[in-house]
Amino acid sequence: MKKPQKYTRAPVYVWSEIVQYIQKKHGIFLRDVNGKFRADNTEGVEYLDFWHSMIRWYDDELRGVIQLRPDDLCLEAAKSEDWEIKILQILKDEFGECFEVDTSW
Numbered sequence: 001m002k003k004p005q006k007y008t009r010a011p012v013y014v015w016s017e018i019v020q021y022i023q024k025k026h027g028i029f030l031r032d033v034n035g036k037f038r039a040d041n042t043e044g045v046e047y048l049d050f051w052h053s054m055i056r057w058y059d060d061e062l063r064g065v066i067q068l069r070p071d072d073l074c075l076e077a078a079k080s081e082d083w084e085i086k087i088l089q090i091l092k093d094e095f096g097e098c099f100e101v102d103t104s105w
Contacts (some may be wrong), residue, residue, distance in 0.1 A: 012065055012100040018091075026090055034084055053084050055101075062103045069098045 010065035019030045032038055033048035052102070057073055058066060080088075 005078045010100065011035065012097065015101050015103045022090060028087065029088065048083060050084070050087055064104050065100050065102050067098055068101050071097055
């Protein structure tokens with residue numbers, strides 16, 4: 001019996017690079033969508049972090065490479081906020097309907 005071969009994965013996006021790209025191109029800080037920690041006098045401003053949404057959607061799968069499917073996540077609209085759906089639409093427009101992302105730190 002032959003020893004199994006090693007295979008190289010198809011290229012994947014890196015989540016931290018996606019975050020930086022969206023921030024620069026669209027002016028949206030995915031880790032602080034409302035700007036609670038980026039401005040003075042933000043008392044009463046809700047802290048919104050898109051990563052927390054990712055944790056809610058993907059649960060324990062966020063340890064490595066995931067397939068991100070913005071349309072599938074938009075189907076969860078009953079559980080999603082307008083700001084989350086807006087970001088999912090941006091991700092779809094920029095990267096397509098299904099793409100692989102390395103979420104490891």
